[in-house]
Ligand code: HEM
């Protein structure tokens with residue numbers, strides 16, 4: 001195979017023709033060249049994979065590494081690059097391989113089991129109800145990003161980790177500037193610095209005065225040093241907050257744009273679990289996908305991937321693969337969407353996925369139940385999308401009821 | 402049909418328990434899989450087990466037919 005066309009020459013295309021569909025050019029690649037050469041913005045020559053079966057196989061393949069040093073910026077303004085380049089603490093196990101990764105994963109996974117997460121349901125319902133009550137006192141209208149999705153997911157993860165109420169404002173200030181559109185890399189670094197400082201203090205405090213929460217448990221396990229503790233907690237906070245908040249808001253926006261699907265959900269509450277999966281599949285908010293790098297030469301369906309060549313697995317396009325999901329571009333809350341790759345696959349598959357599922361189920365059903373007349377407050381305005389952020393979503397979601 | 406689980410390989414994703422909570426649970430210690438019925442005989446259960454094996458992200462589950 002010589003002279004392959006190289007259609008992807010300056011990083012991952014992020015321009016969307018439709019706000020809720022991946023860029024069309026990536027769908028074309030999936031049918032014509034599912035493992036395509038891609039030049040990253042820094043000039044690195046690697047690969048872009050878009051077919052469901054191939055993405056899944058690569059993510060499960062131990063010959064591919066997750067380590068940060070081999071990853072490259074996916075597109076020029078990719079904020080995730082900050083994490084990779086900046087002075088990050090150790091403990092970011094998302095970017096580690098076994099056996100290091102295994103140590104962290106085994107240490108934490110017992111805290112995120114499906115059964116444990118289900119036990120949190122009543123508490124999460126209470127948190128959602130409190131935010132709805134606050135929204136009612138103020139409005140209409142309300143911004144479901146700022147008034148619901150962000151504070152709800154922040155409170156859930158803070159309570160789980162054990163971030164005390166008095167520190168929560170500082171945490172939310174730092175994390176919401178990390179979430180905002182128009183901040184410079186310096187401001188983002190500053191906000192990250194604040195967050196790290198806060199976590200450092202917390203780790204010290206929990207060592208002296210342990211409480212009944214995840215962070216105290218981690219500290220007292222004695223398995224991690226203070227820097228690793230800060231790093232692992234930071235990963236949990238960032239990974240658990242920004243994603244869930246965006247999926248909550250974007251999923252609600254999607255339902256508001258698809259009144260028929262919304263009506264089905266309202267008519268039959270038992271559809272909610274499937275609807276959560278379908279919205280996860282359809283929206284795949286980790287829209288830059290995930291990266292792996294082969295440690296040795298690997299051949300996949302006739303394409304040879306050399307060691308060190310970054311491979312970008314494009315989860316959104318894989319989740320729209322018609323070979324895996326019939327009529328994939330249609331949102332259908334009654335379809336069997338499990339098997340989607342939204343939480344990735346392989347040993348790094350999302351640690352917090354069972355928590356996310358419950359937050360999403362509670363969040364969507366609370367909104368539907370409490371606001372039978374929920375509608376977009378500015379129906380004719382094109383909402384700004386988080387196109388150049390690490391996690392896709394809407395920046396704001398003005399609604400009335 | 403027999404299911405086997407390698408708890409060393411398991412990463413505690415909970416996909417098996419999500420797929421069939423009457424057949425799979427997870428340890429509170431490290432999240433690793435606990436088989437509630439290693440030799441399911443009902444056709445429904447066998448189907449669910451196949452689905453769980455196909456979804457397991459780490460390759461910890463296998464079938465011996
Ligand atoms: C809708 C919500 C969420 C989405 C779409 C999502 C997506 C993802 C994806 C795609 C990965 C895999 C990265 C890779 O393969 O390289 C991941 C990993 C991870 N997620 Fe999530 N996530 C969500 C919610 C959460 C929550 C609530 C937590 C809770 C703390 C969390 C914690 C983590 C952690 C710790 C990892 C790293 C796991 C590892 O490397 O072993 N996520 N997530």
Ligand code: SF4
Pocket residue numbers: 406410411412413414415416417418425427432433434456457458459460461462
């Ligand atoms: S699906 Fe696989 S990795 Fe996840 S808990 Fe079950 S056995 Fe472990």
